[in-house]
Amino acid sequence: MTTAAHHPEADSKISVEHWLRMYRQMVSIRLFEEQVNELYTRALMPGLAHLYAGEEAVAVGICEALRPDDYITSTHRGHGHCLAKGASPDRMFAELLGKEAGYCRGKGGSMHIADPATGNLGANAIVAGSVGIATGAAFSAKRLGTNQVAVCFFGEGALGQGVLYEVMNLAQLWKLPVIYVCENNLYTEYTHYSETTAGDIVARGAAFGLHAESVDGQDVRVVHDTATRLVERARQGQGPAFLCCNTYRYSGHHVGDINREYYRSKQEEQRWKSERDPIKLLGDWLSQQKFADSVLFDSIHSQVKSEMEKAVKFAIAAPYPSPEEVEQDVYA
Amino acid sequence: MPEAAHRELTFAQAVREALAEEMRRDSRVCIFGEDVAEAGTPFKVLSGLVEEFGTERVVDTPISEAGFTGLAVGAAMTGLRPVVDIMFGDFITLTMDQMANQAAKVHYMSGGKWKVPMVMRTTLGATRRSAAQHSQSLHAWFSHVPGLKVVLPSTPYDAKGLLKTAIRDENPVVFFEDKMMHHKLKGPVPSEEYTIPFGVADVKRAGSDITLVATSSMVQVALGAAALLEAAGISAEVIDPRTTWPLDEASLIESARKTSRVIVMDEGYGRYGVTAEIAAVIAEGAFYDLDAPVKRMGAMHVPIPFSPPLEDATVPTEQSVFEAAQALCGRS
Numbered sequence: 001m002t003t004a005a006h007h008p009e010a011d012s013k014i015s016v017e018h019w020l021r022m023y024r025q026m027v028s029i030r031l032f033e034e035q036v037n038e039l040y041t042r043a044l045m046p047g048l049a050h051l052y053a054g055e056e057a058v059a060v061g062i063c064e065a066l067r068p069d070d071y072i073t074s075t076h077r078g079h080g081h082c083l084a085k086g087a088s089p090d091r092m093f094a095e096l097l098g099k100e101a102g103y104c105r106g107k108g109g110s111m112h113i114a115d116p117a118t119g120n121l122g123a124n125a126i127v128a129g130s131v132g133i134a135t136g137a138a139f140s141a142k143r144l145g146t147n148q149v150a151v152c153f154f155g156e157g158a159l160g161q162g163v164l165y166e167v168m169n170l171a172q173l174w175k176l177p178v179i180y181v182c183e184n185n186l187y188t189e190y191t192h193y194s195e196t197t198a199g200d201i202v203a204r205g206a207a208f209g210l211h212a213e214s215v216d217g218q219d220v221r222v223v224h225d226t227a228t229r230l231v232e233r234a235r236q237g238q239g240p241a242f243l244c245c246n247t248y249r250y251s252g253h254h255v256g257d258i259n260r261e262y263y264r265s266k267q268e269e270q271r272w273k274s275e276r277d278p279i280k281l282l283g284d285w286l287s288q289q290k291f292a293d294s295v296l297f298d299s300i301h302s303q304v305k306s307e308m309e310k311a312v313k314f315a316i317a318a319p320y321p322s323p324e325e326v327e328q329d330v331y332a
Numbered sequence: 333m334p335e336a337a338h339r340e341l342t343f344a345q346a347v348r349e350a351l352a353e354e355m356r357r358d359s360r361v362c363i364f365g366e367d368v369a370e371a372g373t374p375f376k377v378l379s380g381l382v383e384e385f386g387t388e389r390v391v392d393t394p395i396s397e398a399g400f401t402g403l404a405v406g407a408a409m410t411g412l413r414p415v416v417d418i419m420f421g422d423f424i425t426l427t428m429d430q431m432a433n434q435a436a437k438v439h440y441m442s443g444g445k446w447k448v449p450m451v452m453r454t455t456l457g458a459t460r461r462s463a464a465q466h467s468q469s470l471h472a473w474f475s476h477v478p479g480l481k482v483v484l485p486s487t488p489y490d491a492k493g494l495l496k497t498a499i500r501d502e503n504p505v506v507f508f509e510d511k512m513m514h515h516k517l518k519g520p521v522p523s524e525e526y527t528i529p530f531g532v533a534d535v536k537r538a539g540s541d542i543t544l545v546a547t548s549s550m551v552q553v554a555l556g557a558a559a560l561l562e563a564a565g566i567s568a569e570v571i572d573p574r575t576t577w578p579l580d581e582a583s584l585i586e587s588a589r590k591t592s593r594v595i596v597m598d599e600g601y602g603r604y605g606v607t608a609e610i611a612a613v614i615a616e617g618a619f620y621d622l623d624a625p626v627k628r629m630g631a632m633h634v635p636i637p638f639s640p641p642l643e644d645a646t647v648p649t650e651q652s653v654f655e656a657a658q659a660l661c662g663r664s
């Protein structure tokens with residue numbers, strides 16, 4: 001099975017459905033994160049919460065170019081990747097609250113959701129911690145002839161870790177079907193990437209001979225078209241790629257990062273939200289093309305909202321694992 | 333504790349004051365780490381230092397733990413006295429070659445010609461709902477390596493005095509701070525200059541029936557348990573080695589011989605860990621004076637789970653230590 005490229009011009013009927021699906025998925029991520037913010041500020045969620053709001057077009061545009069059995073690896077800011085790859089919000093919320101019904105039986109939490117059923121090898125709380133895993137999954141796919149592709153999501157902060165360069169070298173030497181997706185949301189924790197990143201980001205992939213590109217990560221159509229091409233290449237044995245998606249996180253590094261004017265201005269945040277919002281950009285385009293209107297958008301928003309509210313209720317009501325579970329699953 | 337102790341500082345303030353004093357005293361002292369400058373670290377331990385010492389000496393790094401630790405080794409060999417900040421103790425894994433193969437061995441391998449006067453500050457401790465990659469207490473790893481010294485302060489007073497000693501030491505020193513103590517634990521710290529020598533245990537509470545050897549985060553737990561034991565008519569001595577290497581074997585053995593019963597508590601893993609080493613030292617040195625086998629208490633041998641009821645089960649508590657001590661004294 002191969003995934004066809006989804007150009008809106010190609011077949012507007014299928015495409016419209018596809019774009020609306022992506023619209024809905026982006027709304028799902030946005031509203032999921034709103035609930036997380038709420039849970040966290042009401043002190044119902046333990047630990048830290050790193051929100052993906054603002055970056056939805058990256059996860060959705062890329063995961064929609066993947067087969068269900070393609071692999072992804074994710075990061076501490078991973079809720080969006082997880083949802084876009086097909087995880088269900090109720091079990092995600094349950095995981096975020098440490099409940100037994102969660103994807104990892106409560107053992108992983110927000111930063112470690114993994115779900116073999118959707119090809120999710122796991123979110124990782126070590127910056128660049130999953131680059132080896134994604135590359136290994138691509139190696140298996142090639143060796144086992146499964147035709148699967150692996151996508152490795154990481155923030156631009158991971159560019160600081162040497163292991164990334166080791167695996168990109170391996171991937172290109174061995175023509176592995178892996179796509180390294182750098183989500184450049186401009187800031188690591190509290191530092192602008194320009195203060196920690198020398199030279200050109202895309203050139204880092206190109207240096208090893210990877211096919212390397214950079215795209216507007218707020219425009220899901222561009223992200224998706226590009227991803228479709230890169231996935232296709234990888235699937236056909238043409239080797240790995242490096243894709244830098246330029247994007248922005250709307251909130252603080254984590255929910256508690258409230259006073260952040262010392263590292264970025266409110267005006268900057270406002271500008272991204274009003275001018276570069278991925279949901280609004282797709283919505284505007286769909287309206288201009290007369291593919292959809294505000295009535296439809298409103299109904300999507302309210303459907304998703306009630307789905308999220310139901311999922312949160314499920315998670316809150318779900319029981320914790322029993323303390324004996326602490327020693328289960330240390331070894332397979 | 334000297335009489336002049338009339339000021340109270342938090343653990344974080346004590347650490348910051350030690351750094352500030354040493355940086356004023358010695359212009360070779362500088363700090364490297366992620367978000368150490370303007371952000372003052374995510375734990376806000378270093379807030380204010382960049383304002384006084386500037387970005388030349390309080391240096392924000394990319395997320396490159398191996399790189400900047402290695403750089404610190406080289407800088408230490410060639411005239412500076414770097415203090416590197418590894419945000420979470422879990423990330424020491426990324427620095428292991430630089431510390432264990434480089435920093436630890438340079439002096440010996442060069443026949444005593446080169447010196448590596450550097451400090452690594454990092455954290456330990458669970459119960460912050462940070463899950464398996466942000467909750468470990470890995471100080472045993474470094475304690476295992478000849479050439480490194482390892483410091484585990486348990487009070488603001490000790491933190492300040494030991495950190496000043498660490499910075500003045502001619503060897504690589506790893507300094508572990510319990511992240512739960514940073515802002516929660518307050519204690520007396522005199523404003524007069526003082527340092528605390530390595531390899532000198534401190535009796536945190538004198539007693540005669542049982543010895544609780546406790547490190548870092550476990551000291552407060554031991555003191556809480558000692559209060560419960562007192563109410564039950566058992567007099568517990570709490571002794572804190574303060575450094576795992578050098579280790580004040582004589583004081584630990586002396587306390588064990590006096591009380592004849594010992595529990596060793598440390599938040600790292602027990603297997604092949606700090607408690608194992610200290611228990612062996614006591615068994616060897618106080619064998620003929622012991623009335624019971626030395627008992628060890630530490631983190632359960634599992635990755636630290638996210639779910640609160642599971643995580644809470646992984647670390648010793650006042651109650652579990654109290655019960656173990658009662659049993660050891662034949663009173664359950």
Ligand SMILES: Cc1ncc(C[n+]2csc(CCOP(=O)(O)OP(=O)(O)O)c2C)c(N)n1
Pocket residue numbers: 076077125126127128154155156157158185187188189253366395397419423426
């Ligand atoms: C190896 C390692 N070092 C430091 C951290 C602490 N940390 C967590 S997130 C983060 C910033 C990551 O920035 P980036 O990769 O750009 O991702 P973003 O948070 O912007 O999505 C840091 C430094 C970590 N988790 N792992």
